[in-house]
Amino acid sequence: MARVVAVHGVGKQLMGEDTLLKDWYPALCDGIRRAGGPLPSAAEVAVGFYGDLFRLSGRALTVGEPRYTAADVEEGFERDLLMAWWESAARAESSVAPPGAGTLVRTPRAVQTALRALSGSRFFSRLAMRALVSDLKQVRLYLMDQHVRESARTRVAALIDDDTRVVVGHSLGSVVAYEALCASPGHRVRAFVTLGSPLGIPMIYKRLMPEPGRWPGGSGLAWTNVADEGDVVALVKDLRPVFDERIRSVVVNNGVHAHDASPYLTERLTGAAIAGGLDAV
Template identity: 60%
Template sequence: MARVVAVHGIGKQTLGEDTLRKEWLPALNDGLARAGADRLAEPDVAMAFYGDLFRTQGEFLAVGDPPYTAADVAEGFEQELLLAWWSAAAASDPAVVPPGADTLVSTPRSVQAALRALSGARFFAGVALRAMVFDLKQVHGYLTDPDLRAQALARVADQIREDTRVVVAHSLGSVVAYEALCARPGHRVGALVTIGSPLGIPNLILHRLQPPPLALDGPPRAVWPGHAGLVWTNLADDGDVVALVKDLRPAFGEEVRCAILHNGARAHDATAYLTDALCGQAIMDGLV
């Protein structure tokens, strides 16, 4: 049985569990090698795959993702997340024109401006407009469609078993993994490693989690996803637009170990995170 459960992020709807495991396993082992740890064998790693839940059902003569345009970015959540990405990209990439005060209002013009600005960002290099919009809709869909959310959570929860010691989750997958662990009190996972995670984004992500954060005397504090001995490590690249909030401690507690990595031009790429020594160390800590 697998000791490590991997949870992928957005934009993987055309792949599958076997494809992604073959992509992640060498990167996991490179990170472990950098940390001086033993390598994992293929049976040690299970990929919790939920990407197909977002895949449009095939039709003859239809190819690829739906042909989304700026007009398909829905008001509210999708426009707000897009503008948050734009602001974050402008803060870390001099080539991106920052949004002006008049474009921080959710209007069709601001959506077009955001997509145009982001198309020239290093972070979104090579990402087609329709793919960018589709990513927005995946995050939105998970957080607002109860049936889709339940199915994705079931996929992840099914892979977390008695012998699972480490969960490594990327991007939107970190949200799914967090909620799956919260929904399984008594689980024996010893280490949660989140990479490129949007979990700390207030209002858009953090306040929509299940279970919701607790509002006590201070800022809302999210539920701890396991037993007191669980070691949670959160890794974020400084230029990772999706990991908008790099430090999760204010929202999830001082116990979260947070670190900034440097993935170069591949700021949000899962394999770039996995090959880092800090990621390997975090995984190794859960396996010992």
């Protein structure tokens, strides 16, 4: 079975395990190679795929994604996460105007303003508005729809067996991977690597199951959290204060693709964390 289990983030509903593996495996090997570690074979790497849980059912005469607008951003969690992303983007980029007192009022105009501001940021510039709103909804659905949550977590946990030494989670996938590890007592994973993780955002952290802050393994587990300074999704870069001082927190520079999985994986420090797990007895 897989020695490395990789768990993707949001926006992958039109992809699949094999499609993602074609991108993840070479990037993962590049990072390990930079670190001078042992390369796993492609057969030893598995993708924990859950994106189809967010895919609309096919029906006649419809194509692509739902055409979300600002009006589709729901009050509560979705709006709060959107505003958190906006504040984070404004701190990371001087070109993004920060939200003011007037825009923090709970009105449809405030949501529209936030989406417009984010569309002008380096981080979100490649996302259409409907894709950005879709990402918000995927995070909310995972955390608040028990069927989606259990289905995603079960798929990942099913890949983690006695041969698995490393689990890598990107973006929302780090949340899924964290909960899957917590739900797999006695697992033999030796390296947990989180990339661009939102685990430290209070509105996500407090909803973790079985409870916030649990160490996701035994005493032999090494957890490395890797975040780009400009990664808006990884709003909280240092997870140690809310989880455990044992976490190794690393800040990297992914260039213009701050949140993409590939530059995270090709980073030498990421490769070293993965190689360390593969070397572990």
